[in-house]
Amino acid sequence: MRLLLTNDDGIYAKGIEVLYEQLRRDHEVLVVAPETEQSAVGHAITLMDPLRVKPVNRNRAFFGYAVNGTPADCVKLAIKELMEERPDLVVSGINLGANVGINVIYSGTVSAATEGTVLGVPAIAISINSIRSPDFEPAAMFARSLARKVAANGLPLRTLLNVNVPAVPAGEIKGVRVTRQGVTRFVERFERRVDPRDSVYYWQCGSTPLLEEDGDTDGSALAAGYISITPIHYDLTNYAFLEPLREWVFPRVKSR
Amino acid sequence: MRLLLTNDDGIYAKGIEVLYEQLRRDHEVLVVAPETEQSAVGHAITLMDPLRVKPVNRNRAFFGYAVNGTPADCVKLAIKELMEERPDLVVSGINLGANVGINVIYSGTVSAATEGTVLGVPAIAISINSIRSPDFEPAAMFARSLARKVAANGLPLRTLLNVNVPAVPAGEIKGVRVTRQGVTRFVERFERRVDPRDSVYYWQCGSTPLLEEDGDTDGSALAAGYISITPIHYDLTNYAFLEPLREWVFPRVKSR
Numbered sequence: 217m218r219l220l221l222t223n224d225d226g227i228y229a230k231g232i233e234v235l236y237e238q239l240r241r242d243h244e245v246l247v248v249a250p251e252t253e254q255s256a257v258g259h260a261i262t263l264m265d266p267l268r269v270k271p272v273n274r275n276r277a278f279f280g281y282a283v284n285g286t287p288a289d290c291v292k293l294a295i296k297e298l299m300e301e302r303p304d305l306v307v308s309g310i311n312l313g314a315n316v317g318i319n320v321i322y323s324g325t326v327s328a329a330t331e332g333t334v335l336g337v338p339a340i341a342i343s344i345n346s347i348r349s350p351d352f353e354p355a356a357m358f359a360r361s362l363a364r365k366v367a368a369n370g371l372p373l374r375t376l377l378n379v380n381v382p383a384v385p386a387g388e389i390k391g392v393r394v395t396r397q398g399v400t401r402f403v404e405r406f407e408r409r410v411d412p413r414d415s416v417y418y419w420q421c422g423s424t425p426l427l428e429e430d431g432d433t434d435g436s437a438l439a440a441g442y443i444s445i446t447p448i449h450y451d452l453t454n455y456a457f458l459e460p461l462r463e464w465v466f467p468r469v470k471s472r
Numbered sequence: 473m474r475l476l477l478t479n480d481d482g483i484y485a486k487g488i489e490v491l492y493e494q495l496r497r498d499h500e501v502l503v504v505a506p507e508t509e510q511s512a513v514g515h516a517i518t519l520m521d522p523l524r525v526k527p528v529n530r531n532r533a534f535f536g537y538a539v540n541g542t543p544a545d546c547v548k549l550a551i552k553e554l555m556e557e558r559p560d561l562v563v564s565g566i567n568l569g570a571n572v573g574i575n576v577i578y579s580g581t582v583s584a585a586t587e588g589t590v591l592g593v594p595a596i597a598i599s600i601n602s603i604r605s606p607d608f609e610p611a612a613m614f615a616r617s618l619a620r621k622v623a624a625n626g627l628p629l630r631t632l633l634n635v636n637v638p639a640v641p642a643g644e645i646k647g648v649r650v651t652r653q654g655v656t657r658f659v660e661r662f663e664r665r666v667d668p669r670d671s672v673y674y675w676q677c678g679s680t681p682l683l684e685e686d687g688d689t690d691g692s693a694l695a696a697g698y699i700s701i702t703p704i705h706y707d708l709t710n711y712a713f714l715e716p717l718r719e720w721v722f723p724r725v726k727s728r
Contacts (some may be wrong), residue, residue: 258515266673321515363724393720396709417522447713453652457703466648467617
């Protein structure tokens, strides 16, 4: 297959390098990734600034393009301008830190995969449940085998697979669970500080405690030591509320 | 009610001023909005930079706070730090330009409302279908009456209303339709240019053609002259694909 590989930690991150090494054994892989870390950018795209593309050669290990934009920008620009033919699969990762629960909506890693599916290309997002130099190898190996599965089975239109891998040695991973997106979320707080010129500023920080959830969700499967795979799409309609909402009586908008 | 009003076009935009004027007739309204335009930022949050808050007084019309961050930052900071009591409702808008179909995932306007619901506060996002100085008054009047409805009826947990209003005189609005999110999307292209120092750069641009859709979607209701209201949540699970995906046989991750 022809693969487009990207991430949100930037082209110089360890996770994308390890993933590249695995994927290129089976596929033709082009790396187009942000020049700098783009965590928590959500599905941002760059409309007001020019995008620049810089060739990057990492330790003779891989050749790719760095873009001064977001993960979604990278995927758009790669597919529309940089690749001569459309990729068969977009792979995004390996992200340093899990992308489960409500946190998925802030995730640049997932947004890159989403952008692939918006443009009609199947996609996988892959994250590891640690933010401290984990061994990326088990996650990369799993991504490689999953890419083969996706090639063989296909994915529904506008659907990607959001994969989260425990940060443990391969032999300790308990297995794979297909999950739904849970409600684990980043619980933020703001640290109020005063700068050297006596102005107040705030640092946003926080943590992601696992909420009480049944075993069916991404966060709980991951916490229990399983690889979590969640099929994600971007139809945000709350279908269950369509009919109740239709019962509301809306006023006419009157001319003044 | 106690309302938090924000947007993604920035605190100096006309849309938020007109909306403020309507809402303050019924409610106590605090404005906390981005200092500058934040279009297409998606659900980005600012983790790597300090956030600063600046009091803004617009033409004696309203007093509020400008934040050097994204719409989601504004909502988090307002609820966690700036407001003494939690708001009863978050209102985001009035956005210059429709937020329908797949474009919803790029929308800062909708992300601000989403952030409200993440923090447990019901929310409304409101956009007008024009990017050229429309009359915001009909949309603002509708938002005011809808806020009253939400106060009376409540909303399901983690659900917001995404409202899009035609840019026509109030008397020409055909009515209100409760819709699902369609697949209308921004079709981008990249303009390749060369800067004065002979380096290549790209401008991302594009248009949002209305795709063929049945009358049940946000984009088609809006195009037909109706106000569209879509209940939006952020459970992105593709439930229909959970069972088929569980049939896939996943390899074990082996130790090296």
